[in-house]
Structure formats: structure tokens, C-alpha cells
Amino acid sequence: MRGSNVVLKDLTLQIHADEKVAILGPNGCGKSTLVKTITRECYPVARENSRMTILGEERWNVFELRSLLGIVSNDLMSFLTTEATGLDVVLSGFFSSSAVLPHHHIDATQESAARAALAQLDVQPLAERPVREMSSGEAKRVLIARALVHEPKTLLFDEPTNSLDFTAHASLRQSMRSLAASGIGIILVTHDLSDIIPEITRVLLMRNGQILADGPKEAMLQPASLSPLFGTEVKIERRDGYFHLW
Numbered sequence: 443m444r445g446s447n448v449v450l451k452d453l454t455l456q457i458h459a460d461e462k463v464a465i466l467g468p469n470g471c472g473k474s475t476l477v478k479t480i481t482r483e484c485y486p487v488a489r490e491n492s493r494m495t496i497l498g499e500e501r502w503n504v505f506e507l508r509s510l511l512g513i514v515s516n517d518l519m520s521f522l523t524t525e526a527t528g529l530d531v532v533l534s535g536f537f538s539s540s541a542v543l544p545h546h547h548i549d550a551t552q553e554s555a556a557r558a559a560l561a562q563l564d565v566q567p568l569a570e571r572p573v574r575e576m577s578s579g580e581a582k583r584v585l586i587a588r589a590l591v592h593e594p595k596t597l598l599f600d601e602p603t604n605s606l607d608f609t610a611h612a613s614l615r616q617s618m619r620s621l622a623a624s625g626i627g628i629i630l631v632t633h634d635l636s637d638i639i640p641e642i643t644r645v646l647l648m649r650n651g652q653i654l655a656d657g658p659k660e661a662m663l664q665p666a667s668l669s670p671l672f673g674t675e676v677k678i679e680r681r682d683g684y685f686h687l688w
Contacts, residue, residue: 443487444475448651449472449475449651450472450475450476450479450486450651450652451650451651451652452652453476453652453653454653455646455653455656458627459497459595459596459627460596460625460626460627461627461628461643461644462622462627462628462641462642462643462644463628463629463630463642463643463645463646464629464630464631464632464637464638464642464644464645464646464659465477465629465630465631465632465645465646465648466632466635466638466645466646466647466648466662466671467633467647467648467649467671468633468649468671468672468673469633471648471649471650471651472648472650472651472652473600473631473632473633473648474515474600474601476631476648477515477598477600477631479494480496480511480598480629481507481511481513481598482496482502482504482507482508497510497595504538505537505538508538509536509538509592509594510594510595511594511595511596511597511598512535512586512588512589512590512592512594512596512597512598512626513589513597513598513600514582514585514586514588514589514597514598514599514600514602515598515600515601516600516601516604516605518540518585518588519578519581519582519585519605522540522541522573522581522585524572524573524574525572525573525574526541526542526572526573527568527569527571527572527573528560528565528568528569528570528571528576528580528587529553529556529557529560529569529570530542531573531584531585531587531588532556532559532560532584532587532588532591533546533548533552533553533556533591534588535556535588535589535590535591535592536548536591536592552591555591555592556569556587556591559587559588559590559591560584560587562587562590563583563584563586563587563617565580565583565584565587568583568584577610578605578606578607579606579609579610579611580610582602582606582610582614583613583617586614586617586621590621595626595627596626596627596628597621597626597627597628597629598629598631599618599628599629599630599632600631601631601632601633602614602618602630602632602637603615603632603634603637611636615636615637615639618630618639619639619640619641622639622641622642623641628641628642630642634687635663635668635678635684635685635686635687636684636685636686636687638659638663638684638685639683639684640682640683640684642659643658643659644656644657644658644659645657645658645659645662645663647667647668647671649670649671654667654670654671655667663678663685664678665677665678668687672687676688
């Protein structure tokens with residue numbers, strides 16, 4: 443619930459930790475809220491016979507849980523402190539915070555891991571650069587490095603290409619492909635088919651807080667499925683493993 447508004451309705455869903463899954467639907471359909479129930483930013487209303495487990499457990503210390511998940515979201519983008527450097531942002535991933543705070547203790551092992559995560563995304567020069575001097579694409583790749591720094595079991599991408607230009611969009615997709623090839627699980631939330639990298643094998647279609655369909659990517663990304671999802675007649679083109687909608 444969001445106040446009196448029902449955001450998610452009677453969901454039954456299972457995603458394995460190593461799956462590559464996309465959750466596709468129009469803006470406002472509940473995709474981001476679903477992800478926030480996984481990260482424990484939101485909690486479902488308790489009802490008889492309802493249950494939710496994350497990585498096999500019903501109860502978590504939320505900071506322990508977030509140490510097992512890598513999260514890249516627009517909410518995090520808005521929380522970044524403009525004075526923080528790229529290295530500060532990545533180090534904050536160890537503490538599930540939006541910045542390195544005075545009570546946080548950084549050791550040499552953590553700093554080394556943070557610099558290695560930046561190198562993995564090929565953005566080492568951003569280590570000493572303040573966020574205010576970064577482009578949206580650079581800041582988003584720093585956020586991915588932050589998500590990777592503690593070697594999570596699964597990466598959660600919530601509308602990762604919002605506000606990115608074509609070049610930054612292409613670069614981010616390539617980074618996602620490299621991560622998928624490494625074997626890590628990925629849950630991608632998006633309204634844009636072009637975000638769905640070839641390595642994703644399963645797609646869930648969401649509308650009005652419910653899952654309309656769930657299945658193999660090729661079966662889900664068809665006009666017969668997507669026209670009712672977006673409420674208009676659509677056409678689809680496939681090129682180089684990507685699907686494009688118009």
C-alpha cells in the first residue's frame with residue numbers, strides 16, 4: 443500500500459538468485475515497488491497465508507541483506523552527495539549508505555576493493571572526481587561499481603538508463619552484458635525494451651500492480667503480449683539480440 447492506494451495486488455512470484463530476469467511495464471505499474479520489497483525499503487501488508495522469503499529467509503537484518511544485493515536505482519542517484527568523489531560513492535556500498543559518514547571506518551582492503559570495482563567498470567579516473575563534475579552516465583557507472591564492491595549475489599537495476607544519452611545508454615548496456623556474462627544474477631526493472639540485454643532469458647509483464655504474464659523472453663516480447671501491456675498497438679523489431687518497440 444501507498445497510503446490508501448494498492449500498489450501491488452496478490453503477487454505470486456519466484457526468482458532464483460542466479461536468474462537474469464526483466465520486469466517490464468509502463469510507468470506507475472508497481473515495478474519499482476516490487477524491487478523495493480526485495481531491498482526492504484517497502485514491506486507488504488501482512489495477511490493470512492501470505493509469505494515472502496529473500497535468499498531463503500523470511501527475516502533479515504536489513505543491512506546484512508543489502509550486503510548481499512547490488513542496487514542501482516534513480517533514488518540512489520538523487521541521494522548522492524555532490525561533494526562526494528567516485529571513490530566515496532563506491533565505498534558507501536560497504537555500509538548501505540549514500541555517503542561515507544564520519545563514524546564509518548575504511549580499511550585498506552575496502553579501498554582496494556573499491557578501486558578494483560571502478561576499474562572493472564573502466565572508470566578509474568572518476569575515483570577522485572566529485573559527483574557534481576560527473577555526467578549522468580559516469581555517475582550511473584560509479585553506482586554500478588558501488589553495487590559490485592561487496593561481491594553481491596544478485597544485481598537489481600531499477601530503470602538504469604533513465605536520463606542517459608545514446609552513448610551513455612550503449613555504454614551502460616555493455617557493462618550490464620559483461621556483468622551478466624560473469625554469472626551474477628540480474629533483476630532489471632524497465633519500461634523500455636531496448637534496456638533488455640540479450641543475456642536476459644525471462645521477462646515478467648506488469649500492469650496495475652499485477653503480473654500479467656511471465657515466461658521466456660522470446661514468448662513475452664511479442665505484439666500480442668505488449669499491446670495490452672502498454673494499452674496501444676505496438677510493433678517490434680529484433681536486431682543483434684535486442685528488441686525495439688514502436
